[in-house]
Structures are given as structure tokens and as C-alpha cells.
Amino acid sequence: xxxxxxxxxxxxxxxxxxxxxxxxxxxxxxxxxxxxxxxxxxxxxxxxxxxxxxxxxxxxxxxxxxxxxxxxxxxxxxxxxxxxxxxxxxxxxxxxxxxxxxxxxxxxxxxxxxxxxxxxxxxxxxxxxxxxxxxxxxxxxxxxxxxxxxxxxxxxxxxxxxxxxxxxxxxxxxxxxxxxxxxxxxxxxxxxxxxxxxxxxxxxxxxxxxxxxxxxxxxxxxxxxxxxxxxxxxxxxxxxxxxxxxxxxxxxxxxxxxxxxxxxxxxxxxxxxxxxxxxxxxxxxxxxxxxxxxxxxxxxxxxxxxxxxxxxxxxxxxxxxxxxxxxxxxxxxxxxxxxxxxxxxxxxxxxxxxxxxxxxx
Numbered sequence: 397x398x399x400x401x402x403x404x405x406x407x408x409x410x411x412x413x414x415x416x417x418x419x420x421x422x423x424x425x426x427x428x429x430x431x432x433x434x435x436x437x438x439x440x441x442x443x444x445x446x447x448x449x450x451x452x453x454x455x456x457x458x459x460x461x462x463x464x465x466x467x468x469x470x471x472x473x474x475x476x477x478x479x480x481x482x483x484x485x486x487x488x489x490x491x492x493x494x495x496x497x498x499x500x501x502x503x504x505x506x507x508x509x510x511x512x513x514x515x516x517x518x519x520x521x522x523x524x525x526x527x528x529x530x531x532x533x534x535x536x537x538x539x540x541x542x543x544x545x546x547x548x549x550x551x552x553x554x555x556x557x558x559x560x561x562x563x564x565x566x567x568x569x570x571x572x573x574x575x576x577x578x579x580x581x582x583x584x585x586x587x588x589x590x591x592x593x594x595x596x597x598x599x600x601x602x603x604x605x606x607x608x609x610x611x612x613x614x615x616x617x618x619x620x621x622x623x624x625x626x627x628x629x630x631x632x633x634x635x636x637x638x639x640x641x642x643x644x645x646x647x648x649x650x651x652x653x654x655x656x657x658x659x660x661x662x663x664x665x666x667x668x669x670x671x672x673x674x675x676x677x678x679x680x681x682x683x684x685x686x687x688x689x690x691x692x693x694x695x696x697x698x699x700x701x702x703x704x705x706x707x708x709x710x711x712x713x714x715x716x717x718x719x720x721x722x723x724x725x726x727x728x729x730x731x732x733x734x735x736x737x738x739x740x741x742x743x744x745x746x747x748x749x750x751x752x753x754x755x756x757x
Contacts, residue, residue, distance in 0.1 A: 421464055421465055421466045422462070422463070422464045423461075423462075423463050423464075424460065424461065424462055424463075425460075425461045425463070425756065425757065426458070426459055426460040426461060426756070426757050427457075427458070427459055427754065427755065427756040427757070428456070428457070428458040428459075428754070428755060428757075429456070429457045429458075429752055429753070429754040430454065430455070430456055430752070430753050430754075431454065431455040431456070431528075431750060431751060431752040431753075432452075432453070432454050432455070432750065432751045432752075433451075433452065433453065433455065433535070433748060433749070433750045434450075434451075434452040434748065434749045434750075435450065435451050435452070435533075435535050435536065435746060435747070435748040436450040436746055436747055436748075437450070437536040437537060437738070437744065437745065437746035438744075438745060438746070439743035439744050439745050451535065456482075456483065457481065457482070457483050458481070458482045458483075459479055459480065459481045459482070459495065460479065460480050461477065461478075461479045461496065462477050462478055462479070463475070463476070463477035464476050464477060468501075472501060472502060472503050473501075473502040473503075474499070474500060474501055474502060475498070475499075475500040475502065476498060476499045476500065477496065477497075477498060478493075478494075478495070478496060478497040478498070479495040479496040479497070479513075480493055480495065481495040494512050494513065494552075494554070495513055496511075496512075496513045496514050497511045497512050497513065497514065497554075498510065498511030498512075498514035499511060500514075505560060505561035505562075505563070506558070506559070506560055506561075507558070507559040507560075507561075508556070508557075508558055509556070509557045509558070509559060510555075510556050510557075511554065511555075512551075512552055512553060512554045512555070513551060513552045514551075515551055515557040515559065515569055515571050516559065516567060516569050516603055516605050517546065517549050517551035517571075517601070517603065517618070518546060518547050518549050518603065518616060518618035518637070518639045518641075518656075519545060519546035519549055519551065520616070520641070521543075521545070521654070521682070521700075522614070522616070522641045522642065522643050522652045522654055522684075523641075523643075523652045523653060523654055523682040523683055523684030523698040523700065524684060524696070524698050524716060524718070524731075525643065525650055525652055525684050525685070525686035525694075525696040525698070525718075526686050526694050526695060526696030526718040526719065526720045526729070526731075527696065527698075527716055527718030527720075527729060527731035527750075528718075528729045528731065528750070528752045528754075529750070529752075530543070530545050531543055531682055531698060531700050531714060531716060532545075532700065532702075532712075532714055532735075533714055533733045533734075533735040533738065533746060533747075533748050535748070536735070536738045536739070536744060536746045537738075537744065539738065539739045539741075540739070541702075541712065541714070541735070541738065541739065542678055542680070542702040542704060542712045542738075542739050542740050543680045543682070543700050543702045543712065543714060544637075544639070544656035544657070544658050544678055544680040544702070546637075547618065547620065547637030547638065547639045547656050547657070547658050548599075548620055548622070548635050548636065548637035548658055548659075548660075549601055549618070549620055549637060550571065550573040550576040550599040550600075550601055550620060550622065551571060551601065553573040553575060553576045553599075554573065554574075555571055555572050555573030555574065556571075556572055557569060557570060557571040557572070558570050562606070564609045565606050565607075565608055565609055566604055566605050566606010566607060566608065566615070567604065567605055567606060568602075568603070568604050569601075569602070569603045569604075570600070570601070570602050571600065571601045571602075571603075572598070572599075572600050573598060573599050574598050575597065575598065576597060576598070576599040576622055576635075597622050597623040597635075598622060598623065599620060599621065599622030599623075599635065600620060600621060600622070601618065601619070601620035601637075602618070602619050602620070603616070603617065603618040603619075604616065604617045604618075610644075612644055612645040612646055613642065613643075613644050614642060614643045614644075615640075615641070615642040616639065616640070616641045616642065617639070617640050618637070618638065618639045618640075619636075619637070619638045620635075620636065620637045620638075621634065621635070621636045621637075622634065622635040622636075623635075634659070634660050635659065635660040636657075636658070636659040636660060637656075637657070637658050637659070638656070638657045639654065639655070639656040639657075640654065640655055641653065641654030641655070641656075642654070648687055648688045648689075649685065649686070649687055649688075650685070650686045650688075651683075651684070651685050651686075652683065652684045652685075652686075652698075653681075653682065653683045653684070654680075654681065654682055655679075655680070655681045656678075656679070656680045656681070657677070657678070657679050657680075658676075658677065658678045659676075659677045660676075676704060676705055676706055677704070677705035678702055678703070678704055678705075679702065679703045680700060680701070680702040680703075681700070681701060682698060682699060682700035682701070682714075683698065683699055684696060684697065684698035684699075684716075685697055685698075691722070692721060692722045692723070693719070693720070693721055693722075694719070694720045695717075695718070695719050695720075696716075696717070696718045696719075696720075697715075697716065697717050697718075698714075698715075698716045698718075699713075699714070699715055699716075700713070700714045700716075701713045701714070702740065704740045706740065709737075709740040709741070709742070710737040710740060710742050711737060711740070712735065712736070712737050712738060712739060712740050713735065713736045713737065714733060714734070714735050715733065715734045715735075716731060716732070716733045717731065717732050718730065718731035718732070719731075725755055725756075726753060726754070726755045727753075727754050727755070728751075728752070728753050729750075729751070729752045729754075730749075730750070730751050731749070731750050732747070732748070732749050732750075733747065733748045733749075733750075734746070734747045734748075735747070
């Protein structure tokens with residue numbers, strides 16, 4: 397017992413030395429964004445009563461990031477960190493503590509990463525070049541846009557990944573998560589598994605991001621697949637997602653396009669009536685263009701449409717125009733969106749104006 401206690405004390409002492417020596421390499425950064433949205437909607441016939449609605453209000457997101465990096469005794473590099481994200485109003489808001497949580501072990505161009513919301517992923521709409529947020533117009537009748545966002549990506553669940561940098565081309569990555577819903581994450585490293593419900597099922601994702609050696613080019617290619625959910629639910633299909641997107645800057649102009657496909661996911665919720673849970677297929681495509689008036693002011697336009705496999709539903713179509721103003725430490729953005737057949741519901745149309753002020757520290 398004495399030897400065991402001495403060993404434990406020695407290990408604890410070594411860990412304490414490591415923590416102390418790494419303090420100088422710790423950084424704290426953050427950002428805060430304030431937004432205002434005004435949304436109006438009318439119509440809607442598929443699975444819903446015709447309605448007219450409008451809403452307006454402010455939004456807020458604040459995030460603090462803690463990061464540390466250095467070298468290990470075997471000569472490899474490491475990086476570790478986590479973020480705290482605070483969304484919503486003063487009361488009743490939400491706090492996310494698993495945001496960008498990671499431990500990276502780095503050897504040259506190869507990185508092994510453990511954590512959540514850290515590895516490169518497809519959660520972006522590149523064609524919204526000047527505006528902010530996702531391309532689709534969310535919120536009509538409490539329903540989100542059909543336009544694909546993260547294409548079923550499991551990146552926000554805890555898992556293990558590998559990232560390989562290919563000099564001159566970009567980075568390829570592979571991610572595995574044992575439960576895409578995160579339901580089986582342990583409370584802490586000393587406790588056993590807190591859930592026996594593996595309803596989320598495991599999932600894999602493979603991806604690439606880079607410029608392919610072309611200055612001004614930004615390309616993303618992703619594919620993911622997970623088993624269908626089996627516990628407590630029937631009729632679900634295997635979950636899949638794929639996306640290819642890219643943008644190219646030349647002088648004052650930037651152009652962008654993307655194509656996405658999602659399978660086996662429940663789409664269309666709320667007052668418009670849900671589509672068939674876990675069996676739908678969505679295909680989205682969009683294009684955008686931006687012009688830099690000068691070093692501070694840019695304007696942009698994007699168009700997107702989404703096709704659903706559900707019979708009798710029309711394509712959702714979104715138009716967006718935006719202007720951005722760079723004020724140095726503060727960035728201001730104004731955007732205006734219109735949508736026809738929101739969430740693939742015939743005649744559910746709407747418009748939205750949004751303003752965002754953001755700063756980083």
C-alpha cells in the first residue's frame with residue numbers, strides 16, 4: 397500500500413509540473429454577436445391550416461474559448477481546449493459546455509483528435525458570402541428551412557478523428573463517433589457509462605478541405621453514414637449525408653456554389669406537419685456572388701433551392717441579398733431573405749430582414 401501511495405503521489409506530482417509549465421501557453425479568446433430579425437409569413441396548404449404570422453426580436457451569442465498547446469516529452473506536439481457558448485435571452489437562455497472540446501496529439505502533418513465540435517466538418521453554407529448564419533430562412537410557423545446545413549454530420553458528438561495535411565492541397569479527415577446523439581457520454585472520466593440506450597447509433601464521416609494548390613480557391617467535400625435508429629422507433633432509414641462546396645476569389649469578386657444531399661432524417665416539423673420521420677431525402681443546391689466595393693464594404697447575393705423526396709411537395713426557393721461593413725474590431729452585416737414554399741410546403745412564403753453586430757476579443 398505504501399508503494400502504491402508513493403506511485404500515486406509521483407504521478408500526481410508529474411501532472412502538476414506539466415500543468416504549471418503549460419500555463420504560459422494558455423490563451424483565452426472569445427466573441428459576442430448581437431442580432432435583430434424581423435420575419436413575416438403567409439400561406440401554407442400541405443398538412444396545415446393557412447396562416448399569416450410575423451415576429452421580431454433580438455438574439456445574442458457569446459462564446460469564450462480556452463486553449464493550450466505545447467510539446468510532450470516524446471517530441472510530439474499537443475493542443476487542448478474547450479469553449480463555453482451562451483445563447484439566448486437574459487433569462488431562459490442556453491449554455492453549451494461541450495463546444496469545441498478537444499485534445500489533439502500532433503506529429504508533423506498528422507493529428508489524432510479526441511473530443512467534440514473540433515474536427516473539420518461540413519457545417520457551413522459557403523454561398524452566403526456576405527451575410528451571416530445559414531442560407532435558409534428559419535422560423536416561419538416555427539419551422540426551419542429545408543435547405544441542408546450540416547448534412548447529418550456527427551461532428552458535434554464526442555468521438556475520435558484523424559486529420560492529415562497534404563502540403564499544397566489541403567486536409568483530409570476521418571471521424572468516428574460511438575453515438576451521434578451523445579447519449580452515451582460518461583459524466584466524468586471516473587464513472588461508467590450512464591446510458592444503455594444506444595438509440596443514436598454510431599456514425600463515420602470523411603472529409604476534405606483545401607485550396608488544391610490554387611490561390612483564392614476553397615473546396616470542401618464530405619460524406620457521412622450512420623446506422624438507422626433502432627431503439628423505440630420503426631421505419632427509419634440509414635442516415636447519410638454528402639456535400640461538395642467551393643468558393644473562388646479573384647480580385648474584387650468571389651463566386652461560390654454547393655450541392656448537398658441528406659437521407660434518413662426527419663424533416664419538416666411544427667405547424668406545417670412533419671414529413672415522414674427518418675425516411676426522407678433532401679437535395680439542396682445554391683450559388684452566390686459577392687463584390688468588394690472597397691476594403692471595408694462588400695455586397696452579395698445568393699440563391700438556393702431544396703428538393704424533397706416526399707410526393708407532392710414543391711421545391712423550397714430562397715433569395716438572399718446582403719451588405720457587410722468592416723469597422724475594424726466590429727463587423728456589421730445586413731441581409732434580406734425571401735422564401736417560396738418554405739420547408740417544401742406549397743404556398744408557405746415569407747421574408748426576413750436581419751442585422752448583426754459582432755466583435756472578437
